[in-house]
Amino acid sequence: MAKSLFQKVWDAHTVRQLANGQTQLLIGTHLIHEVTSPQAFGMLRDLKLKVAMPHRTFATVDHIVPTDQFAEPYADPLAQAMMDALRKNCAEFGVTFFDRASGKQGVVHIVGPEQGITQPGTTIACGDSHTSTHGAFGAIAFGIGTTQIRDVLATQTMALGALKVRRIEVTGKLRPGVYAKDVILHIIRTLGVNGGTGFAYEYAGEVFERMSMEERMTVCNMSIEGGARAGYINPDETTFAYLKGRPYSPKGAEWDAAVARWKSFASDVGCKYDDVVTIAAATIEPTVTWGINPGQAIGVGECIPTPASATSADEKASIVEALEYMKFAPGSPIKGTKIDVAFLGSCTNGRLSDFEEVAKYVKGRKVAPGVKALAVPGSQIVALQCAKLGIDKILSEAGFEWREAGCSMCLAMNPDKLIGDQVSASSSNRNFKGRQGSPTGRTILMSPLMVAAAALTGKVADAREVFQVSN
């Protein structure tokens, strides 16, 4: 019988049915970081348990690292305590730790793929909702809580119910200046922030087939913002080319066997989906958020919704709540909205190609006076690649502060925070109330090039106009 990739991976990793009807699923790769793992290690100690497969457990530090300080101790003693705890836990339990001294540290969802740890046909779990990122490789990747981290550490498995699969096809060609970020914001806007509840999303069709792995990661990364527990793209030659030669990728004769196996996991033609949605690529505009969740998004040429435009009482209430928080005038164009901060980075858009695209257009130009612009590479390797290409220099000369790798202002657990009700043009993934570190701070999500356009003009702008984007 024809099966989807999700079904094949699920079947290949099913240990057994549990008493309550859930599946005990083998988790082949467990990624951990400093924020959600310390309590899990504490639980392991309390239960006198060990890590079941330390060789399949990989750690890095990302959420709390200061991006303007490398030397320890950190100014924030709580951040230092979390750093110390992770270091100690990894040493004690025999877990590989990509520490800052390794040159391989970075946001966990950038490090896994970069090292070749993330592979097709595998299961991955991490105590972070953006674990869906790894689905870009045709892996089934779940964000989990701390007690589940304990479960995976102790047993290399977790208890889970199967998901339905929705295939989302984006057909045709994206227009110039429209990026992977716009595609996923458009999908979330269309299907809603809870439209994916109970589903894994399979992104398919020409647009995703043409995308680079980095673009695919941007899309899969935000699956969770649409409520989907996982999101994936079937592995293909682009996937294999990306993985070839990476530190944890199979080598020699094993490589060919691995590719053959990886191919076999791709969804079969004619397999059954629980739902299919089709979107025409040409209808997607550079997309920006105007509200307090990622589904509250519009094309950059559109106006901020009015409560009267709502089609339900629910929608009206969320528009009113969002407008009140954002202090935006209903019905006015989003274009021209003044910004205070521009943030380039995060597990959504903190990879080489994101900075490369920005550098191509901002070279020789300057960030608008009064705008604080941050460029935070997603990993030390991304930082190194950027340095080799002179991208760090181009961005610095343009007025961006070029920082050390980390999550930074995506969630502001380190010193990079909005102040008061500042407006941030951000390449990250969440515009929730207070997300970027100030309880009244305001976030507008957009693609990296749109962030660059906002940084240079001091307001929300159409990057296609600011940079004459034509390719």
Add this chain to the structure above:
Amino acid sequence: MSLAKITSVAGRGVYVAGNDIDTDRIIPARFMKCVSFDGLGEFVFFDVRKNPDGSAKPHPLNEPRFQGAKILLSGANFGCGSSREHAPQAIQKYGFRAIVAEGYAEIFFGNCTTLGLPCLTASREDIAKVAAAIEANPQLEVTVDVTAQEVRFGGQTIKATMRESARDALVNGRWDSIAELLEGAPQVQVLAKSLPYLAA
């Protein structure tokens, strides 16, 4: 490890209105700078309960009449966003023992179940009935019956459902799956051998 069978929760309720209440709102990220979950209860809904100067904002959890509530009522897509278990931990440590909402984000729901915190789903109209009854009498005892999948209050009963796997786990005292997962270790070893990428 013997776990409590969570068949029913009785106590006073409080209604926190709104849809899409995300886990950043339930527990802002800055309170996750900790290596233990202890003490998170006092920070639940912190930024919607407090002004930056520490003074109280209008919020149901700040009202004396709702202090000590054990049942939290809310809207649709409750607990969306970040997978942080700090959110259900904060809710539980604040003193809540059950949640009744129109719907939940998946990761949050799973995290709650694993902590023995039942999340039941009811219709908006029915939640409004409970909210109205609590508003009229905050002392009213509300019973969340996990076994029967209903909520009883002041002589009224509403339907409140739960995914069967979670309901089964709660009422039969197997909501923390670690013991059962550990029992599967021999099968895990066998299965792992069929997956080349797991080779040591």
